[in-house]
Amino acid sequence: MFQYRELGLIQLYQIGVTLVMSVLFWGYFLILDNLVPGFSLMGFSTYLEYFLAITLGFQLSFLSSKQHDIFSVTSGIMESHRFIWPHMVFATAITFMFAFLKRDEAISRLFLFTYIPLTYVVLVVINRYFALNILRRCLHHQSQKLLLIGRPEELPNVESLLSKAKLFGLVTAGMLTEADELPEGIRKLGGPDDLEQVLDTHDIGNIFIIGSPRDRRWLGGWMRLAEARGCRVSMVNDLDVFLQRRLSFFRCDNIDMIELREEPLQNAINRMVKRTFDICFSLVVVVFILPPLILLVWIFQKLQAPGPLFFKQRRSGLHNNPFTIFKFRTMYADQCESSRQVTANDGRVFPAGRWLRKFSLDEFPQFLNVLDGQMSIVGPRPHMPEHDEVFEETMAAYRIRHFVKPGLSGLAQIRGFRGEAMSKDHIVRRVECDIEYIETWSLPLDIRVIWRTLIDVLRPPKSAY
DSSP: OHHHHHHHHHHHHHHHHHHHHHHHHHHHHHHHHHTSTTOOOOOHHHHHHHHHHHHHHHHHHHHHTTOOOGGGGOSSHHHHHHHHHHHHHHHHHHHHHHHHHHTOSSSOHHHHHHHHHHHHHHHHHHHHHTHHHHHHHHTGGGOEEEEEEEOGGGGGGGHHHHHHHHHTTEEEEEEEOSOSOOOTTOOEEEOGGGHHHHHHHHOOOEEEEESOOSSTTHHHHHHHHHHHTTOEEEEOOOHHHHHTSOOEEEEETTEEEEESSOOGGGSHHHHHHHHHHHHHHHHHIIIIIHHHHHHHHHHHHHHHSOSOSEEEEEEEOGGGOEEEEEEEOOBOGGGOOOOSOOOTTOTTBOHHHHHHHHTTGGGTTHHHHHHTTSOEEESOOOOOHHHHHHHTTTOTTGGGGGGSOOEEEOHHHHTTOOSSOOSHHHHHHHHHHHHHHHHHOOHHHHHHHHHHHHHHHHSOOTTOO
């Protein structure tokens, strides 16, 4: 009952916006053409093309935003502005692109330059003051009673849904619960066993089950009673609460399935986009930045700590497969084989090496690992296999971070969880950031991480040593 009533309101909103834009366009056209002295708009068919461009541009932007929350239509002037503005900008861009391609001299630029801001202002005002009231009237005749079943402590989790229920014409009649005290405004009609009696006496049209009952066998009985009395039933899926983790729900081959998390990089196109970006970015660094940096580091090492230019070490990569990582050597040549993490004021690091580490310049050879496909620019930082064994004892989900290629930087690093892992909480927070990255990857997110990392390189945090 919630899904299709909300979808219907959103579609009604789209129709309403189209009507408003149509009335404004042709009304404004007639006013300028007939009532303004010395002003004439020629060519109805030309203006029809521009009307279609503006209207379709707005609707395409609206649909591409995957708008599903009817309450986002309005809640204040600034909220209405933020809702309308991107759609209006997109529609304007489409319109002027159309005008540029046509090189049309017949269309009045004055008309377009005044109609578009006028439409923006009118839509913001309508969204703020009229939209929800009009939508409420559309469902006023569908008013029905809503019965809640569950525990009062679950009510805050469904507060927004209950607010929508009022918009949808659903009036809360009361609640069936084993608890004695309920929030103000909600009446107790009995316990879970009293459903049949309540349905017979209160003309209930909809049942909303909030949370799984103490005895899940009750669910089957409730469903049978609801169908026998002609009631619609909605139920909160609290499996993620039961399992204490976010879940991904989807259909495959007409089978409802659940996975423990979203993984955008399981999409081959997404992996291709990420890999292409990695290669293009890394090539620029390897060709233009790495050569002079190699010369500078070689000079520092020659003066203060002679030995190999690069430090090579085994790290855990994609699917926990080991690979050799490259870094500029920042320790004395006879002290850099230990697996012990570098600490503040570590005596193994030569003076210029501290400066290289502080500004993360020692990490630049890893762009070679990126070009070779062993790493990505953004991803969970790779650890040594022996450190992985220690860290996974701290957090059960630790190995999830190996679902993607390790990176030069990541969410954990830009949020301050970089360098030495000094506590159990530090490790947990770092892994949580890595898992969040895996579940929410996008190219804009990679770009944001890179930008924040560049800022940290120029202004190193205290954890950089």
